[in-house]
Amino acid sequence: MLQVREVSHSYGKRNWLDRSGARPPVLADISLTIEKGVCLGLLGTSGAGKSTLGKIILGLEKPSQGQVLFQGQDIYRSSKPVLKGLRRDLQVVFQDCYSAVNPLMTAAQIIGEPLDNYERLSAKEQLRVVGQLLEQVGLTPEDGSKLPHQFSGGQLQRINIARAIALKPKLIVLDESISSLDMVHQTQILSLLAELRASYGLSYLFITHDIRAAMTICDRIAVMDQGKLVYSGDAGNSVMQSDHPAVQQLVTAILPEHPSGRISFG
Numbered sequence: 001m002l003q004v005r006e007v008s009h010s011y012g013k014r015n016w017l018d019r020s021g022a023r024p025p026v027l028a029d030i031s032l033t034i035e036k037g038v039c040l041g042l043l044g045t046s047g048a049g050k051s052t053l054g055k056i057i058l059g060l061e062k063p064s065q066g067q068v069l070f071q072g073q074d075i076y077r078s079s080k081p082v083l084k085g086l087r088r089d090l091q092v093v094f095q096d097c098y099s100a101v102n103p104l105m106t107a108a109q110i111i112g113e114p115l116d117n118y119e120r121l122s123a124k125e126q127l128r129v130v131g132q133l134l135e136q137v138g139l140t141p142e143d144g145s146k147l148p149h150q151f152s153g154g155q156l157q158r159i160n161i162a163r164a165i166a167l168k169p170k171l172i173v174l175d176e177s178i179s180s181l182d183m184v185h186q187t188q189i190l191s192l193l194a195e196l197r198a199s200y201g202l203s204y205l206f207i208t209h210d211i212r213a214a215m216t217i218c219d220r221i222a223v224m225d226q227g228k229l230v231y232s233g234d235a236g237n238s239v240m241q242s243d244h245p246a247v248q249q250l251v252t253a254i255l256p257e258h259p260s261g262r263i264s265f266g
């Protein structure tokens with residue numbers, strides 16, 4: 001479904017006054033694949049290049065080199081109508097649930113935006129579809145009339161998720177989507193994401209620095225370090241046993257100091 005082929009990237013100069021010369025690459029020769037229905041966890045410490053790769057996959061940042069194929073089409077070389085179709089099937093949920101929404105729009109308007117752009121539903125039909133989406137993410141149709149500031153962070157992230165699934169996409173990029181939530185909301189959103197994936201046959205690219213969250217939801221794990229892919233494999237105990245320092249750093253970050261409290265995944 002998604003193939004990233006030998007992608008390398010350097011950010012350009014900030015502006016014409018910037019004399020810092022060529023910027024160092026932030027991604028170097030990254031190749032990865034996400035199959036239908038699979039959740040791939042993309043991990044790495046801060047600055048590893050995860051979000052840059054996410055933006056490239058979403059069509060928001062053209063890579064300096066390499067290709068991104070989504071449903072067999074090169075997203076940086078497709079015609080506008082093809083691209084519009086691909087965008088429908090490729091959605092995103094960002095970390096900051098508040099900045100991802102217009103504070104003056106109701107929840108129903110936020111969730112209805114992609115439907116306005118892609119489907120011409122009658123007002124009555126749209127109301128029904130939005131009500132269903134709200135229920136699917138654990139809210140009520142009545143919540144549709146509320147504004148973003150009337151929701152908790154966890155509830156607002158559910159609205160962002162409802163917007164992302166409104167068009168029944170094939171792949172959702174979840175860029176640190178649970179990181180700003182407390183543990184209780186993180187757990188709830190992870191189980192919501194798992195349920196939605198099962199009912200829609202979705203694929204996820206789950207970008208995170210939290211290996212524990214990734215092990216909960218992902219089938220496969222890829223770890224980046226300084227712009228390079230340094231580990232790729234099934235989500236299971238083998239990743240915990242990898243001796244690559246970047247993987248070890250992620251594992252150590254979740255281990256309690258006392259060995260008796262240590263957890264195992266499998």
Ligand SMILES: Nc1ncnc2c1ncn2[C@@H]1O[C@H](COP(=O)(O)OP(=O)(O)OP(=O)(O)O)[C@@H](O)[C@H]1O
Pocket residue numbers: 011026044045046047048049050051052053209
């Ligand atoms: N728009 C930009 N212009 C210039 N450099 C950028 C830009 N965005 C990111 N970078 C740089 O690219 C590198 C990778 O950043 P990126 O945000 O992709 O990493 P990350 O792994 O997602 O980090 P984090 O977990 O902190 O979000 C960093 O050195 C960052 O400073």
